[in-house]
Amino acid sequence: MRRDEIGDLLAFMAVAEERSFTRAAARMGTSQSSLSHTIRRIEERMGVRLLTRTTRNVAPTDAGEQLLETLRPAFDDIETRVDVISALGAKPAGTIRLTSSRQAAVGIVMPAASRLMAEYPDINIEISVDQKFTDIVSERYDAGVRLGERVEKDMVAVRIGPELRMAVAGAPGYFEKRGKPLSPHDLMQHVCINLRLPTLGGLYIWEFEKDDRPLNVRVQGQFTCNDVPMLVEAAVNGLGLVCLPDDQFGSLFDDGRLEHVLEDWCPPFPGYHLYYPSRRQVSPAFRLLIEALRYRD
Template sequence: MKKTDLSGLVAFVAIAKERSFRRAAARLGVTPPTLSHTMRELEAQVGIRLLNRTTRNVSTTEAGEHLLAKLAPAFTDIDTALEGLNGFRDQPQGLVRINAPRTAIELVLVPHLGRLARDYPGITLEIVAEEGFANIVEQGFDAGIRLGEDLHNDMRAVRVTPDLRFAIVATPEYFQRYGRPEHPEDLLNHRCIGWRKIASGELHKWHFKKGDQMLSVTVNSPLVLDDARLMLQAALTHAGIAFAIEQEVREHLAAGRLEQVMAEWCAPFPGFYLYYPNRRNHSVALSTVINVVRYPSQTGHDEE
């Protein structure tokens, strides 16, 4: 094969990992039509179809899966070798892709974006908001952020928030009309805003703890959403009772737009962690981002 075919192999690996021409094109900084043309040329040169394409999905053929298995380690070695050049630079450089729910993005990443832009201009940070638990390896992310209780054992993790607490909230108008629940089981007689877990499709149970008492309640949910921000917005329209992380509702509570109930039943729980594959070599750019966003008092999972 000619030297110019390397660009075709790069294109193939990106498409195979992203399972999408659009996402792969964005990752490589080219247009989808250009990427499609490059892929067609590669398949013509090797004389075999490497990808199955439909209007909705892209997947590797058996031959494509075989080629990807051979190429992926080599490309990882190339990336590692190039990353090693960062030691000769004054500033870290490179792309860091992070997958996180919107709540974590707002609490963990947004407060540090200014410092990262100012102190590390060579780092390109790509943040993708996703509520479900992401397989960061399969989806081509360098790291993800999720609650500590949701982490997989095969990942390394760094704490990025203190312990958090949920708040059970609704508008004063709602409580005036329907009354204020005093016990978790009272929620069975209220209109609650439910949360559907994207990954499993399961309707989330509301968990409570008071001293030695622990309760899980499947609340009455005439309205079910899959996004924490939408749940809060719905609560502000008097649609029902919602649960939210306390930091997200403090301003609404202080302004009187929302009121909190059963605070004594809402115990602290492990906060957010940044997690990434459990391997020895990761980029200097990722290490830099980790050091910037890590919570100063480390407990629980920790990579170092």
């Protein structure tokens, strides 16, 4: 790819994201006519229409959306790495405020934060542990940690952990008395432990999927709690079955204190992501934290 073609792709991204030649031209520091000519050149070169133009609106076509989804993470990654290298010439400093669930804070964020603070003594990190969803803008956090499928689309999301799976688990003693469910439908004959959701206060509906067929089950049982470690402990004590992300169980499966069931109904889903509202306004210190947390297979 020639260097001028890279510039053309950046121009396309600006128009597709702004949905306006006027705003995109201001963003790129060029004229509307020049930008329009660039877009026509890209479409002719690729042999496909990328934008739908009306008198009031500009919107990506299906092909344009696919191109935008390909370009955005690639250019984001380039800009992130350039900024990190540039930050090496400065002295990163300041306080970074994060909100995170306990599991992600302990298992993912804290190890990376500890290494970063040891290397950069002028960087301070504050972590607020909270299970409920937090408005990081109104609460003035620099970023939050959330499962990838729950990150709002207007946020920048950086993957910081592997894929996860839901796990339905029970103690061996429970299964000796009740048997094991063979499908989610069998859960109606089992004692289940309910999770009270911290944000809205409702009960978590157990979610399953097999062969692209989703199935949600409202379970019943004697014990309900909004604290995940207590739910796990209740399952270990034989109070019923529990359904939680598999990273919540530690070594309990390996040491035999809990057993998996319905594994073929629990497909993987996006794991933890760091999310924040504007990639272009972050400090050198925060940029370093992003790279320290970024998950690499």
